[in-house]
Amino acid sequence: QVQLVESGGGLVQPGGSLRLSCAASSPTLDSYVIGWFRQAPGKEREAVSCITGSDGSRYYADSAKGRFTISRDKAKNTVYLQMNSLKPEDTAVYYCATTLRLSMATVQAMCVVRRFGSWGQGTQVTVSS
Numbered sequence: 001q002v003q004l005v006e007s008g009g010g011l012v013q014p015g016g017s018l019r020l021s022c023a024a025s026s027p028t029l030d031s032y033v034i035g036w037f038r039q040a041p042g043k044e045r046e047a048v049s050c051i052t053g054s055d056g057s058r059y060y061a062d063s064a065k066g067r068f069t070i071s072r073d074k075a076k077n078t079v080y081l082q083m084n085s086l087k088p089e090d091t092a093v094y095y096c097a098t099t100l101r102l103s104m105a106t107v108q109a110m111c112v113v114r115r116f117g118s119w120g121q122g123t124q125v126t127v128s129s
Contacts, residue, residue, distance in 0.1 A: 002026045002118045009094060011040030012086055018125060020081040022096030028088045029072060033101045033110045034079045036070065038092035038125075045095070050111035051079060052101055059108040065091075072090040084125045101109030 003025035012018055033048035040045065049070040050059045058070055069082040079096060097116035 002032070003072075003114075004096050004098065004118060004120035006094065006096050006120040009125045011126045013129050014087060014127055016086050016127070017082070017084045018086065018093055020083070020119060020125075022079045022081075022120060024077045024079070024098065027100070029074060029077055029079075029098075031100055032098045033107060033115075034072065035097050035099075035111055035116060036079075036081045036094060037113060037116075038090075038094045039122075040089075040092040043092075045110045045113050047113060048079060048094070050088065051059060052105050052107050052110075057107040057120040058110045059106075080129070083120045083125070084097060086125075088126060088127045091127050092125060094125050095122045 005023045008020040030053050032053045035047040037045050038048050041047040048064050051070045067085045072079045097119045099116045
């Protein structure tokens, strides 16, 4: 099972930026889909963005489009989530997770909470003035 460690969360003012990092223990990410998810108090965990380790195909939830960018550094086995123009409603615990990529599935189809089995411990993001 892949071990994941998130970092980069914190307190930021509305309109600010944060970059989250997810370091994976796997020697390669090529066979995986790596996703960022978030869970706000009293709400279900939801997908934010996913990326394929092999070709870098990306999916963004509507809430993330135009503001967040997911990327990967294959040499470091690390996936990043650059978050700009943050809003108070982005406040949540952010988790990264991995799952083996299904050969015929699109990254959008894979980017569903129930498909992911390896999860990090989460990092808190608070957007507040």
